[in-house]
Amino acid sequence: MSIACNTAKMTDKNGDLSFLNQAPSQWRDEPSKPIGYAPREETVFLSGGLTLLQDKLVEAALNSMNINFIALPNPDFKSFQTGKAFGNRGQCNPTYFTVGNLVKYLQKLRDEQGMSSEEIVRKYVYITAGGCGPCRFGMYITEYKKALRDAGFEGFRLTSFEHDKGIFQGEAIENQLIDFNPKFFVTLVKSVIIGDILNLLGYKMRPYEVEKGSTDSALAECKEIVSQAFLSHKSLLQAMWKCRTVLEKVKLDRIQVKPKVMVMGEFWAAMTEGDGNYNLHRFLEAEGAECIPQPILNRLLLSLWEAEQALNQNEGLAAAHSKSIDFANVKKRLLIRAGKAAVKTHFTLYAKAVGLHDYEIPNMEKLAELARGYYTLECSGGEGHLEVAHLIESVKHNLAHLVISIKPFGCMPSSAVSDGIQSLVTSRYPQANFLSIETSGEGAANFYSRVQMALFKAKQSAKEEYEALDIPETIPEKLNHYLYQPKNEKAGTAAQLIYSITV
Numbered sequence: 256m257s258i259a260c261n262t263a264k265m266t267d268k269n270g271d272l273s274f275l276n277q278a279p280s281q282w283r284d285e286p287s288k289p290i291g292y293a294p295r296e297e298t299v300f301l302s303g304g305l306t307l308l309q310d311k312l313v314e315a316a317l318n319s320m321n322i323n324f325i326a327l328p329n330p331d332f333k334s335f336q337t338g339k340a341f342g343n344r345g346q347c348n349p350t351y352f353t354v355g356n357l358v359k360y361l362q363k364l365r366d367e368q369g370m371s372s373e374e375i376v377r378k379y380v381y382i383t384a385g386g387c388g389p390c391r392f393g394m395y396i397t398e399y400k401k402a403l404r405d406a407g408f409e410g411f412r413l414t415s416f417e418h419d420k421g422i423f424q425g426e427a428i429e430n431q432l433i434d435f436n437p438k439f440f441v442t443l444v445k446s447v448i449i450g451d452i453l454n455l456l457g458y459k460m461r462p463y464e465v466e467k468g469s470t471d472s473a474l475a476e477c478k479e480i481v482s483q484a485f486l487s488h489k490s491l492l493q494a495m496w497k498c499r500t501v502l503e504k505v506k507l508d509r510i511q512v513k514p515k516v517m518v519m520g521e522f523w524a525a526m527t528e529g530d531g532n533y534n535l536h537r538f539l540e541a542e543g544a545e546c547i548p549q550p551i552l553n554r555l556l557l558s559l560w561e562a563e564q565a566l567n568q569n570e571g572l573a574a575a576h577s578k579s580i581d582f583a584n585v586k587k588r589l590l591i592r593a594g595k596a597a598v599k600t601h602f603t604l605y606a607k608a609v610g611l612h613d614y615e616i617p618n619m620e621k622l623a624e625l626a627r628g629y630y631t632l633e634c635s636g637g638e639g640h641l642e643v644a645h646l647i648e649s650v651k652h653n654l655a656h657l658v659i660s661i662k663p664f665g666c667m668p669s670s671a672v673s674d675g676i677q678s679l680v681t682s683r684y685p686q687a688n689f690l691s692i693e694t695s696g697e698g699a700a701n702f703y704s705r706v707q708m709a710l711f712k713a714k715q716s717a718k719e720e721y722e723a724l725d726i727p728e729t730i731p732e733k734l735n736h737y738l739y740q741p742k743n744e745k746a747g748t749a750a751q752l753i754y755s756i757t758v
C-alpha cells in the first residue's frame with residue numbers, strides 16, 4: 256500500500272488553512288462505494304504490452320481456456336500522454352505507456368462506443384504482472400489504480416500474478432478472477448515462446464527479403480495458423496511445421512553486408528515495437544541493419560534463475576542456523592527445475608519445427624559468471640546483471656557489430672546501475688561498439704542521430720569483416736534459404752554464410 260497525503264483536501268479555494276491542523280490521511284485504493292461487479296462469465300479481461308505478434312498469440316491462448324480476453328492495441332504516444340496526464344510524477348515511461356494505454360482504451364469504450372463508466376468498471380478487468388520491485392515496478396498496480404480513479408473509472412479491477420513467482424504461484428490472490436494455475440501459465444508461456452521464435456526468425460529474414468513486406472505477410476499467416484491451433488486445441492508442433500512451409504516461400508538475398516545490432520536493455524523498452532522505443536527495431540532495419548532482439552524467454556529464464564538464487568540463500572541461512580530440512584524449499588526447487596526444463600524443451604521443439612536452428616537458449620549460469628566481478632549478482636530489479644553480461648558475451652563471442660542498451664529515461668536499474676558499470680566493461684573491452692540510449696529524456700531526432708552515429712562504425716566493421724573473406728565467384732543457392740543458418744566466429748550474416756563455405 257502506498258502512503259501519500261490526500262492532496263485533494265489541501266486545495267481550498269477560499270484560502271482556508273484549517274487543513275494544516277488535520278492529521279494527514281492515508282491514500283487508499285479501495286472504491287469509495289460498493290460496486291456490483293459482473294459475474295466471471297460476463298467479464299472481459301484485458302492486457303497487452305508485449306510484441307505485436309505475442310499479444311495476439313496470448314489472446315488466442317487465453318481464449319482457448321475460455322477466458323474472454325482482448326489484447327489491447329500497441330501503446331503509442333497518445334497512451335504515454337494519457338499516462339502522464341493521470342499518473343503520478345516521476346514514474347518511468349513503461350508505466351506511463353502501459354497505464355495510459357489502458358485508460359485510453361477505456362475512454363474509447365466510453366466516448367466512442369457509448370458504454371457508461373459504470374458498465375466498464377462492472378465488466379472489465381485488467382491482467383498485469385506485479386512484483387515487489389525493487390525499482391518502480393513495485394508501484395505499478397497502485398499507479399494503475401490511481402490513474403484509473405482519476406480518469407473516472409474508480410473501482411476498475413486489476414488482477415495480477417507476480418512475475419517472479421509465475422508458474423509456482425498456486426495460491427489465491429486478492430480479488431482473484433482467474434485461476435493462475437499451472438495450466439494457465441503453461442499455455443501462456445507456450446504462446447510467448449512461439450511468439451519469440453517467430454519474432455527471432457522475422458528479424459533474421461526481413462532485412463534480406465527480395466520483395467518488401469513478404470516476411471511480415473508470412474509472419475501474419477503464421478500468427479493465424481498458430482492462433483487457430485490454440486483455439487481448436489490442435490498440435491502446436493504441427494502448426495509450427497506448417498509455418499515453416501509459409502516462411503520457406505519468402506525469397507531472400509542474404510549476401511548483403513549489413514551490420515548486426517544487438518538490442519538489449521530494460522525489458523519493456525528493448526522489447527516493445529512502437530513509440531515506446533521510437534520504433535527502434537524498424538528504424539535500424541530501415542537504416543540497413545539486422546537486429547538481434549531480446550526474446551521474452553530471457554526474462555522468463557532470469558526470473559527462474561533469481562528464484563533459485565533466493566532459494567539458495569534461504570537454505571544457506573537455514574543451514575547456518577542449523578535448522579532442519581525445509582520441505583517447502585525442496586518442493587520449490589523441484590518446481591523451478593521442472594519450470595526451466597519445460598521452458599527449454601518447448602522452445603527447442605517449436606524452434607526445430609519451424610526451422611530456427613542457430614539460436615542458443617541463454618545460459619543464465621554462464622551469463623551470471625560473465626557479469627560476476629562487475630555486478631553484484633544479488634542485486635535484482637530490472638534486468639539485474641544481464642545487461643552487463645550481454646555486452647561482455649557479445650564482445651567475447653563476436654555476436655554483433657553494435658550493442659544498443661535502451662532504457663526509459665531515469666530507469667533505476669538500467670540507467671543508474673548497469674550503465675555506470677558498462678563504462679568499466681568498455682574500458683576493459685575497448686573493441687566494444689556500445690551505445691546506451693534513453694527513450695524519453697531525449698527527443699526522437701536526437702535519439703535517431705545518436706543511433707545513426709553508432710551505426711556508422713558498425714557498418715564499417717561489417718564491411719571490413721566481409722571484405723577480409725575469400726569471396727567465391729558463384730554463390731551457392733542454399734545460402735539464400737532461411738533454413739541454412741551456419742554458426743561461426745563471424746558476426747555479420749553475409750560473412751557467416753560465406754565463411755561457412757570457404758573453410
Ligand code: SF4
Binds near residue numbers: 347636638
Ligand atoms: S526496470 Fe526501470 S523502467 Fe522498468 S520498472 Fe524498473 S525503473 Fe521502471
